[in-house]
Amino acid sequence: MTAFLQLDFAPLLAAILAGATCGLLGSFLVLRRESLLGDAITHAVLPGIVLGFFVTGARSGLPVLLGAALAALLAAAAITHLRRVARLEGGAATGIVFTGFFAAGLVLLDVTGARSVDLDVDCVLFGQMETLLWPQAEGLASLFDATALASLPRAVFMLAGVGLAVAASVAALWRPLKLLCFDAAYAQSIGLPVRLLDIALNLMLAAAAVAAFEAVGSILVVALLVAPAAAMRLITNRYNSQLLGGAGLGAGVAALGYALAGPLPAALGSAHAVNAAGAIGVLAGLVVGAAALAGRWRRA
Amino acid sequence: MITHNTLVVVLGCAALGVAAGAVGCFALLRGRALLADAMGHAALPGVVAAALLGAWWDTDPRALPPLLIGGAVAGALGLWAVQALSATGRIRQDAAIAVVLASFYALGVVGLSVVQAMPAGAQAGLSHFILGQAATMRAEDAWAAGLLAAFCLASTVALFPRLRALCFDAEFAALQGLNIRRTDAALMGLILLVCIAGLPAVGLVLVVALLVLPAATARMLNQRLPGMFMASAALGGLSGVLGALLSAGHAGWPTGAAVVLVGTAFFVASLLLRRA
Numbered sequence: 272m273t274a275f276l277q278l279d280f281a282p283l284l285a286a287i288l289a290g291a292t293c294g295l296l297g298s299f300l301v302l303r304r305e306s307l308l309g310d311a312i313t314h315a316v317l318p319g320i321v322l323g324f325f326v327t328g329a330r331s332g333l334p335v336l337l338g339a340a341l342a343a344l345l346a347a348a349a350i351t352h353l354r355r356v357a358r359l360e361g362g363a364a365t366g367i368v369f370t371g372f373f374a375a376g377l378v379l380l381d382v383t384g385a386r387s388v389d390l391d392v393d394c395v396l397f398g399q400m401e402t403l404l405w406p407q408a409e410g411l412a413s414l415f416d417a418t419a420l421a422s423l424p425r426a427v428f429m430l431a432g433v434g435l436a437v438a439a440s441v442a443a444l445w446r447p448l449k450l451l452c453f454d455a456a457y458a459q460s461i462g463l464p465v466r467l468l469d470i471a472l473n474l475m476l477a478a479a480a481v482a483a484f485e486a487v488g489s490i491l492v493v494a495l496l497v498a499p500a501a502a503m504r505l506i507t508n509r510y511n512s513q514l515l516g517g518a519g520l521g522a523g524v525a526a527l528g529y530a531l532a533g534p535l536p537a538a539l540g541s542a543h544a545v546n547a548a549g550a551i552g553v554l555a556g557l558v559v560g561a562a563a564l565a566g567r568w569r570r571a
Numbered sequence: 572m573i574t575h576n577t578l579v580v581v582l583g584c585a586a587l588g589v590a591a592g593a594v595g596c597f598a599l600l601r602g603r604a605l606l607a608d609a610m611g612h613a614a615l616p617g618v619v620a621a622a623l624l625g626a627w628w629d630t631d632p633r634a635l636p637p638l639l640i641g642g643a644v645a646g647a648l649g650l651w652a653v654q655a656l657s658a659t660g661r662i663r664q665d666a667a668i669a670v671v672l673a674s675f676y677a678l679g680v681v682g683l684s685v686v687q688a689m690p691a692g693a694q695a696g697l698s699h700f701i702l703g704q705a706a707t708m709r710a711e712d713a714w715a716a717g718l719l720a721a722f723c724l725a726s727t728v729a730l731f732p733r734l735r736a737l738c739f740d741a742e743f744a745a746l747q748g749l750n751i752r753r754t755d756a757a758l759m760g761l762i763l764l765v766c767i768a769g770l771p772a773v774g775l776v777l778v779v780a781l782l783v784l785p786a787a788t789a790r791m792l793n794q795r796l797p798g799m800f801m802a803s804a805a806l807g808g809l810s811g812v813l814g815a816l817l818s819a820g821h822a823g824w825p826t827g828a829a830v831v832l833v834g835t836a837f838f839v840a841s842l843l844l845r846r847a
Binding site: 300301304305306307309310314356357359360361362363365366367370371373374375377378380381392396397490491493494496497498500501504505532543544545546548549550551552553555556557559560563566567 | 599602604605607608612652655656659661662663665666667668669670671672673674675676677678679680681682683684685688698701702776777779780783784787790791821823824825827828829831832835838842846
């Protein structure tokens with residue numbers, strides 16, 4: 272038990288929190304037909320993360336979150352601007368903006384010297400779930416021991432904080448967001464602050480992307496954002512089951528993917544382990560494929 | 572002073588840029604930009620699988636062609652998956668693209684972790700396919716890139732009237748007797764070719780920019796298609812040259828990032844020029 276708590280508890284918790292938060296927000300992307308925004312924001316936060324890291328020297332914390340939020344808002348604004356000014360279709364505008372931001376982030380990583388320290392390209396590409404350890408854990412009692420809990424990795428706290436904030440905001444804005452998803456023009460005409468809601472959603476996305484970034488890397492955040500929500504979209508027409516199901520499915524996929532990647536084979540006596548973030552992403556894709564087949568079978 | 576190696580890399584990147592610029596012009600106008608993103612990411616598991624097979628049969632691990640063929644197969648599979656998912660009618664193409672690119676990439680990441688655990692350390696260069704490392708380009712790779720550029724230029728020029736009809740008014744073109752499906756398939760084939768060929772140098776994350784940036788810049792500066800087409804190919808080549816030089820001068824800059832930043836600079840300049 273102690274070994275599980277020390278090695279696997281923190282990454283498992285991080286994966287579940289990331290999966291639930293991203294799965295919840297992903298429904299808005301899918302319902303509003305803005306899945307590409309998820310792709311864009313998860314890539315575009317990189318320069319913000321690098322600059323925040325440069326200032327504080329830590330991968331988690333408020334400056335990193337602020338930097339990422341700023342980068343995400345800038346990217347979203349740039350996409351809107353390009354679509355209007357350069358008359359580019361959404362896909363091309365997104366492609367230009369996120370690759371530009373991501374490339375700038377890679378170069379900043381080198382220029383600021385962050386690369387050599389603690390934040391390297393591998394962390395960006397694959398996540399660093401394996402580095403989330405909880406060495407102070409000693410048996411089940413640690414779960415109820417405040418001082419031991421306080422020594423959990425910072426990333427877990429950041430994910431928990433962001434997850435709670437996102438869940439609370441979505442709960443508070445439940446009905447306005449529902450209207451925004453189904454009929455933005457009507458929402459505007461009855462006086463809802465559509466633009467503010469838009470910005471709020473983008474900020475939540477950025478926060479989720481940064482918090483999950485450390486666990487699964489910046490590309491696989493896209494899988495957690497879009498795949499659970501797309502799977503739910505394939506099998507349900509109800510807003511409530513879409514949102515709650517997306518969050519639940521995200522958490523489930525993350526937990527199962529993490530278990531399949533290492534702990535489960537190890538428990539069965541195999542020495543083979545694969546990248547946990549990758550396993551989660553593959554599982555997420557398979558879930559969408561299964562949902563597509565299930566949806567077709569149900570309608571047939 | 573430019574060394575022989577740098578020259579090889581610069582010429583190779585220039586050829587890739589020309590190919591991507593020529594094809595990207597039509598990819599942009601036909602609204603296929605992000606399918607290229609999906610194909611690039613989807614290629615990773617194919618590249619890794621080819622490396623695993625290569626290790627099995629003890630072939631030269633540095634030979635690019637088998638890896639690229641694996642990547643092309645996986646990229647085409649990814650394209651099929653996107654189309655199958657959008658055909659359900661319940662999730663749109665953008666969501667399908669996001670799901671496919673992320674889960675195929677994830678499969679590649681799983682494969683990479685398997686490869687890295689294997690004793691033969693010959694696969695060390697595989698992760699370069701993600702961000703690109705043009706510095707490893709050899710003379711024969713540069714020649715291959717040159718051939719690719721010639722092929723892409725020749726086919727886009729040969730198909731020019733059809734591609735133009737397809738991009739501007741597909742329905743009218745169909746009425747005039749153009750085979751839309753076949754022309755679209757030819758365009759997708761060219762896009763796939765450029766994406767896969769660009770992987771070793773530019774990397775799968777940024778390869779889409781190679782197609783989109785020169786084309787978007789050229790579109791800002793031109794009102795007519797022939798001008799846009801030539802400007803796009805030229806700008807692609809120029810971004811390749813300058814990006815390769817930049818990355819050769821800064822060891823820590825991935826080539827893909829340098830090429831994209833140069834391309835972005837051109838694009839921003841064209842925006843400002845138009846405004847002025």
